[in-house]
Amino acid sequence: AQSVTQLDSQVPVFEEAPVELRCNYSSSVSVYLFWYVQYPNQGLQLLLKYLSGSTLVKGINGFEAEFNKSQTSFHLRKPSVHISDTAEYFCAVSEAGTASKLTFGTGTRLQVTL
């Protein structure tokens, strides 16, 4: 079984500042890793994913994440945030080989202000 820990429930940040949302996972097998974003009253939108290969993954909307196997982490970063990035962000893990059964973290609320 896998588990995901998102260390920060809320992250306030000023517009144009950099941000990092932290995610750690636990698993006894190889995993796939994902970041999703959820805007109010909407479903989840895939930001990026790590399946294999390069540990630095680039996603949509200027986000990127780095897979660190030794630290079992998959932190999400953006060099300069915008007001429109205000949303809930979820880190998720699945057993490698399938992405159809995801285990999610509890989410991090990113609040961007002027």
Added chain:
Amino acid sequence: KAGVTQTPRYLIKTRGQQVTLSCSPISGHRSVSWYQQTPGQGLQFLFEYFSETQRNKGNFPGRFSGRQFSNSRSEMNVSTLELGDSALYLCASSGVTGGTDTQYFGPGTRLTVL
């Protein structure tokens, strides 16, 4: 390509009733997964259907059931509704897109149990 669609978007029921939610996956996707999202428990995996067969199941009581049809559309049923079943129910479809397995979510069905 059309995205994942879920109907209805909103539903109000009373305790003891049953409810059926519907999900139409992205064209060509054969896997459909269901998740429950609540403020207290977060996002939890319910079950996954692939080619009309349940392939994975989460830790939910037998009141929660599902099925998948030959066109990959899926339905989820909850019988004998309880107040705690109030949640956003998300459906996700997955299939090999661009050579990799990726899961895409619908907008969800907001179920309120009174």
